[in-house]
Amino acid sequence: MSSRTPLIAGNWKMHKTGFQAVEAASQLKRLVEDAADVQVMLAPAFSALFQVAQALKGSNVAVGAQNLHWEKQGAFTGEVSSEMLVEAGCTHVIIGHSERRLFFGETDASVNRKIQAALSAGLIPVFCIGETEAQREAGETFSVLDKQVRDGLKDFVFDDLSGIVVAYEPVWAIGTGKTASREQAQEAHQFIRSLLDTLFGKPFASAVRILYGGSVKPDNVRALMEMPDVDGALVGGASLDPETFSKLVFFNN
Numbered sequence: 001m002s003s004r005t006p007l008i009a010g011n012w013k014m015h016k017t018g019f020q021a022v023e024a025a026s027q028l029k030r031l032v033e034d035a036a037d038v039q040v041m042l043a044p045a046f047s048a049l050f051q052v053a054q055a056l057k058g059s060n061v062a063v064g065a066q067n068l069h070w071e072k073q074g075a076f077t078g079e080v081s082s083e084m085l086v087e088a089g090c091t092h093v094i095i096g097h098s099e100r101r102l103f104f105g106e107t108d109a110s111v112n113r114k115i116q117a118a119l120s121a122g123l124i125p126v127f128c129i130g131e132t133e134a135q136r137e138a139g140e141t142f143s144v145l146d147k148q149v150r151d152g153l154k155d156f157v158f159d160d161l162s163g164i165v166v167a168y169e170p171v172w173a174i175g176t177g178k179t180a181s182r183e184q185a186q187e188a189h190q191f192i193r194s195l196l197d198t199l200f201g202k203p204f205a206s207a208v209r210i211l212y213g214g215s216v217k218p219d220n221v222r223a224l225m226e227m228p229d230v231d232g233a234l235v236g237g238a239s240l241d242p243e244t245f246s247k248l249v250f251f252n253n
């Protein structure tokens with residue numbers, strides 16, 4: 001396991017209404033109140049952010065959004081700005097999730113602008129990258145990750161990026177029950193960290209947290225977390241039930 005403080009983050013995707021989200025978040029808050037040496041973050045849908053943030057006030061569970069727009073305001077129907085997220089109580093924002101890339105036309109260039117917007121507003125970006133199954137089978141995993149990292153973080157310098165979290169989520173492992181083996185996860189994380197070292201230097205690369213995402217469950221989390229470059233998890237399905245999610249938070253017990 002790494003010396004970086006692990007982050008266990010739940011991405012609720014398009015699940016739970018406001019009431020359902022508050023109920024689950026309040027339950028999680030009680031379940032993880034004694035968690036030590038680990039950070040916890042929940043990313044509910046936009047419509048539930050404010051209520052969930054209120055319910056989690058004063059707890060050790062942070063709130064994140066699942067997306068944002070890069071502009072501060074304007075005629076962008078259906079979009080939400082960084083300032084709106086901050087006011088709703090967010091400290092984190094997931095950016096570039098593969099579902100946004102796949103279904104909503106997110107590109108490395110838009111990801112780059114969104115990271116910039118998040119950082120300017122003091123939000124911690126959780127920057128998602130990962131290859132598809134076809135890309136892995138074609139032996140393109142590292143070149144895909146290389147491009148996503150270089151283009152997503154283009155024109156940033158080390159100082160800008162402090163606090164940013166990277167999430168490696170192989171697309172073939174998301175919601176499929178097919179987890180990457182811990183060796184596959186470690187290999188990808190090590191590649192990403194060494195690329196970050198090349199781009200931004202060692203102090204940044206050794207401090208940045210790289211989460212693994214893709215079918216993380218209570219029965220595989222510990223093995224993944226034991227790998228030296230795995231600093232946490234970004235969890236979809238297994239984050240929806242507070243009991244199950246709390247088992248991930250206590251991965252070390």
Ligand code: 13P
Pocket residue numbers: 011097169173174175176177213214215216234235236237238
């Ligand atoms: P699952 O944990 O459901 O595979 O989803 C992973 C994910 O996409 C988290 O962002």
